[in-house]
Amino acid sequence: MAAERPTIAMIAREVGVSVPTVSKVLNGRTDVAPATRARVEEVLARHQYRKPTARSLTRSGRLIELVIHEADTIWAMELIKGVERVAGPARIGVVLSELGGSHRPRQEWIDDVMARRPLGVVFVLSELDGRQREQLASRGIPYVVVDTQGEIPRGVHTVGSNNWNGGLIATRHLIALGHRRIGVVAGPRDILCSRARVDGYRSAHDEAGIQLDPAIARWGNFRSEAGYEHGGALLDLPERPTAIFAGSDLQALGVVRAAQERGLRIPEDLSLVGYDNLPITEWLNPPLTTVTQPLQEMAGLATRLVLELAQGETPSSTHVELGTELVVRGSTGPVPAA
Amino acid sequence: MAAERPTIAMIAREVGVSVPTVSKVLNGRTDVAPATRARVEEVLARHQYRKPTARSLTRSGRLIELVIHEADTIWAMELIKGVERVAGPARIGVVLSELGGSHRPRQEWIDDVMARRPLGVVFVLSELDGRQREQLASRGIPYVVVDTQGEIPRGVHTVGSNNWNGGLIATRHLIALGHRRIGVVAGPRDILCSRARVDGYRSAHDEAGIQLDPAIARWGNFRSEAGYEHGGALLDLPERPTAIFAGSDLQALGVVRAAQERGLRIPEDLSLVGYDNLPITEWLNPPLTTVTQPLQEMAGLATRLVLELAQGETPSSTHVELGTELVVRGSTGPVPAA
Structure with missing residues (x-):
């Protein structure tokens, strides 16, 4: 026998409260006693109650939520623009939340x-725990995750870019220039996208038959300070690398500083590849060779997916990955003569 | 006899519609015929109807609007953070709108x-026309303008920074280093803040008794391309400046490029001062001497003012200007020997 689809009336009956009380909890109203609220939440979750998601996209005052783990970088700005460029013309307000560096609201x-009661939520480098996912689902609020930072739970829609390919093409470029001792200052070890980039870096070594030296691979945190610190440590090694893949443009800026302080010229003494192609990188000194992630397109696509889900449509794919490309500028050159 | 304070009932009677119809117009509902709506708006404006502004700041689902003329720069990110850092802890959602470079929504x-129906609006480098102002006022939606771009209408609350002082201290620093031929690539001529910076630049010349040469003063648009183009033109003059005040950090990046292409070293051959102290400037090559505007504080203060106005309070001052400071780094040095 098929399970009956739960209704608000059924939930109310089981908890022993009125239908309006269940509605209040569903709508995030604060005028319900905490104990009652907890019981209602528990029964909603047990029955996997789902508010119908199909809504009119034409009524006014509509919102979409954008959640960013940290609005500290130009990187965040590109993503915000991507969401705005889809939501703005559709006259949908974008509510921006910053998690202050945390990855979970x-x-x-x-x-x-x-x-x-937004149409849906776009998460950037952030995610929900199981209980939070259930709460959004029971309210019929769909969400999409951009650039997942951890394992992706079943059924969660994601938009990413091909980070493995990014690491591969950055490293292949350096190998093609004759470099054989290529250091890496990666992003954080606990973020999937930075691990994928490092695996691409490894694969490029494998296919060229070059032995990897773990002594010249380090995990950073995407910030300039980390590039400065770890880049400096690599350049102080007795056998220093002739090239560094910096894992992010901001980290690359730190490596530039570390190289300068040691009297090393870029690219004559050290080749350097960043990651992100932030708008400012073409104006750096030297202009930075870097990997382009289509940040605006990723955020725009995630927004369109959320709007499709909000209208009750089923997007054709659950996980979408956009391509990454190498942008060659002035910070990479032939390996220096030994 | 004092004029009677207009009520919704009075407005409805005069237009010849029901009270709910006037309410619908006030609440931005779309289910009112355009002609009726226009008549209601006209009578609301004529009577200067004002919805009471004092509202509870404790109910859930509250919003504040942030309107930015262009979310293209790191500059915008700093302002967004300033608003988030006040609104986030108060559990107020921030709706971000970008005007795509326009200064009027x-x-x-x-x-x-x-x-x-937000608690209020923070405008950055953007403003409303008279009709739009009247519409927000009649709905009891207060607003504050950050960094005004034009003349400020009576009664509009503003938060700015002392741009005149910024131009003054930047130029004084260069004069103290011995420079006498100081070029300027300013922001746009039609934006008040860039005119104030240029006036500060002029005053520093006046107080030092140095004659200004209009041939080395140019208006830009705050972007790197403008710094590159106008900086290059200044450096190609038969008697080129020994220092340039760049009007914005992004324009300074363009001047760096123009100088490099002409084989000029910074600061040995050319001293350079930016404006904004964007987080990235300390990582530039060379690190940029620049003027700090407290962008986060300005946006945070504007947010607090909006919340005060939303609660029916009267802020102690209508126009607030925060201080600007010079940050001396590696891009300025003594005037080269002739």
Whole structure:
């Protein structure tokens, strides 16, 4: 026998409260006693209650939520623009939340989102725990994750870019220039995209038959300070690398500084590849060779997916990965003569 | 006899519609015939109807609007962070709108804002026309302008920084280093803040008794391309400047490129001062001497002012200007020997 699709009335009956009380909890209203609220949430989750998602996209005052783990970089700006360029013309307001460096929103944030009743949520480098996912699902609020930082739970829609390919093409470029001792200052070890880039770096070595030296591979945090610190450590090694793949453009800036302080010229003494192709990198001194991620397109695609889900449509694919490309500028050159 | 304070009932009677119809127009609902709506708007404006502004700041689902003329730069990111850091802890959602480079929102945007009923609006380098101002006022939606780009209408609250002082201290620093031929690539001529910076530059010359040469003063647009183009033109003059005040950090990047292409070293052959102290400038090559505007504080203060106004409070001052400071780094040095 097929399970009956749960209704608000069924939930109310089981908890022993009125239908309006269940509605209040679903709409994030604060005028429900915490104990009652917890019981309602528990029964909603047990029955996997789902509010119908198909809504009119034409009513006014509509919102979409954009959640960014940290709005500290130009990188975040590109993603914000990508969401704005889709939401703006559709007259959908974009509510921006910054998690202050955390990768998971606090429960109050979820409560506020439920009260705002947005069409959906775009998460950037951030994710929900199981309970938070269930809460959004029961309210019929769809979401899409851009550039996943961890394992992707079943059924969650994601938009990413091919980070493995990015690491591969950056490293192949350096190998083609004759470099054989290529250091890497990667992003954080606990973020999937930085691990994928390092694996691409490894594969490029494998296919060229070059032995990897773990002594010249380091994990950073995407910031200039990390590039400065780890880049400096690599350049102080007795047998220093002739090229460094910096894992992010901001880290590359730190490596430039470390090289300068040691009297090393770029690209004559050290070749350097960044990652992200931030708008400013073509104006750097020297202009930076880097890997382009289509950040605006990724965010725009995630926004369109959320709007499709909000209209009750089923997107053709659950996980989409956009391509990465190498942009060759002035920071890479032939390996220096020994 | 004092004029009677207009009520919704009075407005409805005068237009010849029902009270709910006037309410719908006030709340940005779209289910009112355009002709009726126009008549209601006209009578609301004529009577200067004002919805009471004092609202609870404690109900959930509350929003504040942030309007940025162009989210193209790191500069915008700093302002967004300033708003987030005040709104986030207060659990107020920030709706971000980008005007795509325009300095005035379209009417549809105003309609959507009225439907969203935010606590208030923070405008950055953007402003409203008289009709739009009246529409927000009649809905009891207060607003504050950050870094005004034009003349400030009476009664509009603003938060800025002391741009005149910024131009003054940047130029004084160069004069103290012995420079007498100091070029300027300013921001756009039609934006008040860039004119104030140029006036500070002039005053520093006046107080040092140095004659200004209009041939080495140019208006740009705050972007790297403008710094490259106008900086290059200044450096190609028969009697080129020994220092350039670049009006923005992004323009300074363009001047660096122009100098490099002409074989000029910074600061040995050319001293350079930027404006904004973007986070990336300390990592540039050379690190940039620049003027700090407290962008995050300005945006945070504007947000607090909006929240005060939303609670019916009267802020102690209508126009607030925060201080600017010089940050001396590696791009400025003594005037080269003739």
